[in-house]
Structure formats: structure tokens, C-alpha cells
Amino acid sequence: MPLSQQGRCAVHPDLPAGGTCSRCGSFFCADCATSVAGLGVRLYCTACAARPDVNYLEALRQRYQGRRDDWAWVVGGVTLLLCVATAAALAQWGLRATKESLFTLVLLIPVPVGVAFFLGQRWARHALLATPLVMAVAADALARNARFLFFLCAIPGLLTALRIHRDVRNQLFFRLPVSPGALKALWDQRFNNPMARQALRFGYSSLFMPLLSPLAVICGAVALTRVDLTATPPIGRRGQAIAGLVLGFLSPLLWWLVLLPWLADLIHS
Ligand SMILES: [Zn+2]
Ligand SMILES: [Zn+2]
Missing domain, CATH: 1.20.58 (Methane Monooxygenase Hydroxylase; Chain G, domain 1)
Structure with missing residues (x-):
């Protein structure tokens, strides 16, 4: 076939076409052919591959990146509740140097972590995992008679924190890199x-x-x-x-x- 009759890349007219775009149908060269995660073997021209309706996983990432998910609001809400509960307990009983009143302060341990988590500080993701254990250790130090109970109470907290840590939507809130496979699962x-x-x-x-x-x-x-x-x-x-x-x-x-x-x-x- 003479070169003049062959298709040419729409962006690089000096290069022969290697195929056509799955969306707009224009010719692309080997350099311009772009595959999109989550769309299998289909190939697109560079312009179409950047469109949010084609590159839907990237659009999903941009939509959720840095935006609070349900977990962030739950952690923020629980933090607020803990502050209110501690304030109410202190107003009721006051802060004396007895071990019982110091016990109330164990409820304040998660507050800095919760605030940082709500504000999107990455260290708070990891700190959240340690918080139930730290609370159990602190409670145990104040009252030696209920060690088993304290660590039993820490287990649901620990499991929830693990679930939050693995949650892809929550990772997007913290602007962490998320693989196309994980984005596809979220989608x-x-x-x-x-x-x-x-x-x-x-x-x-x-x-x-x-x-x-x-x-x-x-x-x-x-x-x-x-x-x-x-x-x-x-x-x-x-x-x-x-x-x-x-x-x-x-x-x-x-x-x-x-x-x-x-x-x-x-x-x-
Ligand atoms: Zn195209
Ligand atoms: Zn090209």
C-alpha cells in the first residue's frame, strides 16, 4: 500500500497509524496508543484516555481524594463524644487525685489521635491501631483487678481500627497511593x-x-x-x-x- 493512502496518527502526521481509538475512532501511532486500567484490552488515543468517562478509575480517585469518608466522620464523632463524656464526668465528680477519677482521663487518650485523623494527618492512621491497646494498658495501670476485661474491650476497637486501616476509600481521604485493582474493587x-x-x-x-x-x-x-x-x-x-x-x-x-x-x-x- 502506498504510504499516502495509509492511516496516519492524528497527533503525529509523520507517523503511520497503529490502530484506531475505541472512543473517537481517530488513528493513533504506537506512542499515542493508551490502555486504561479497568477497560481490558481496549486502546484509546491520548486525549480520550484522559477523559473522566473513559478513565473512570482515575476520575473516581480524583473525586474521593482528600475528601472525608464515612470512617473519618465516625472517628470525628466518637472523638467529640469522648470529649463530652469526659467533660460531663469531670463536672459531676471533679478531678481528685484518686485513681477512680484519673480513670476518666483514660477516655481522653484517643482524642488527639481522633482529631488528627479527622484532619487527615497520615500518622493518625497508624496511631489509631495502637490506641485501643494503649487505653487498655493505661486502664490496667490504674486498676490492676480487671486486666482481662480491659484487653477484651480493646479487641473490638482493634478490629475496627484494622478495618479502617485497610479501607480503600479511607486511604483516598488520606491521599495515599491506591492501586488500580483496589480502585476497581471500590468502583x-x-x-x-x-x-x-x-x-x-x-x-x-x-x-x-x-x-x-x-x-x-x-x-x-x-x-x-x-x-x-x-x-x-x-x-x-x-x-x-x-x-x-x-x-x-x-x-x-x-x-x-x-x-x-x-x-x-x-x-x-
Ligand atoms: Zn480518541
Ligand atoms: Zn501519535
Whole structure:
């Protein structure tokens, strides 16, 4: 083929085209061909790859980066509650040099960590993990008779802190680097056809409460129409939508044909 008839890169007219953009269809050269995380083997021109509707994982990152998530508000709220509780306790009993009144001050240990966490200081993420243990050790130092109880109380706090530490949305609030895979998981959880997940939940519930089966059927049907794997970003969860739909149809049948006769037998016998 003569060179003049060959496609040429839209950005570099002196270079031959290596393919066409999956969005706008313009020619790109090998240098301009860009793959986008979460969109498989599709290739885009540089301009399209930068668009938020194409590079949806990067758009998600920018949308959440530095913005407080639910955990940040929970930690902030608990910190405020601890301050109020300590102030109320001190107003009630005053601060005497007895061990019992010093005990109130153990509640103030998490306050600096909580404030720093709410303000997005990165060290507070790690400090939050240590806080339940530090509180247990301090409480143990003040009252030696309940060591087991103190450390038992620290366990739920520690588990919650671990969960917060691993939470991708919370890591975005702290502007930490998050891998495309983790971003994809976050996107899946929040935006990838949530209606299908809801349909499946209604489907399971309808096995116990048949009145919920119309909801399972409706949600499943709507979710099924939303599935589009070729869209950008791709919308999936076809299996969950179908499962919700099927369970929604099956559970009234199950009740009519199996459970009700069985219950009737049970009553008559
Ligand atoms: Zn393009
Ligand atoms: Zn080019």
C-alpha cells in the first residue's frame, strides 16, 4: 500500500497509524496508543484516555481524594463524644487525685489521635491501631483487678481500627497511593450495578418472606437491563440480577407448593 493512502496518527502526521481509538475512532501511532486500567484490552488515543468517562478509575480517585469518608466522620464523632463524656464526668465528680477519677482521663487518650485523623494527618492512621491497646494498658495501670476485661474491650476497637486501616476509600481521604485493582474493587462495590446486588438480597429474603418476591423480580429485571459489558465503564453483575429474578419467582412457588401443604399437614396431624 502506498504510504499516502495509509492511516496516519492524528497527533503525529509523520507517523503511520497503529490502530484506531475505541472512543473517537481517530488513528493513533504506537506512542499515542493508551490502555486504561479497568477497560481490558481496549486502546484509546491520548486525549480520550484522559477523559473522566473513559478513565473512570482515575476520575473516581480524583473525586474521593482528600475528601472525608464515612470512617473519618465516625472517628470525628466518637472523638467529640469522648470529649463530652469526659467533660460531663469531670463536672459531676471533679478531678481528685484518686485513681477512680484519673480513670476518666483514660477516655481522653484517643482524642488527639481522633482529631488528627479527622484532619487527615497520615500518622493518625497508624496511631489509631495502637490506641485501643494503649487505653487498655493505661486502664490496667490504674486498676490492676480487671486486666482481662480491659484487653477484651480493646479487641473490638482493634478490629475496627484494622478495618479502617485497610479501607480503600479511607486511604483516598488520606491521599495515599491506591492501586488500580483496589480502585476497581471500590468502583465495583459502589457503582457496578448495585441494583443487581439488591435484587439478590431481596431474592434471598423472599425465601423467608415471600412478600418481598415482587421487589426481587422488579430489581432483578431493572438490573438486567442495565448490564452492558461493552459500555465505558462496563456494567456487569448479570449473574446476580438473574439469581435475584429467579429467586423472586421461585419463592412464592416454593411456599405454595411445598411449605404451605407441609404446614397444613403439620397442623392436621
Ligand atoms: Zn480518541
Ligand atoms: Zn501519535
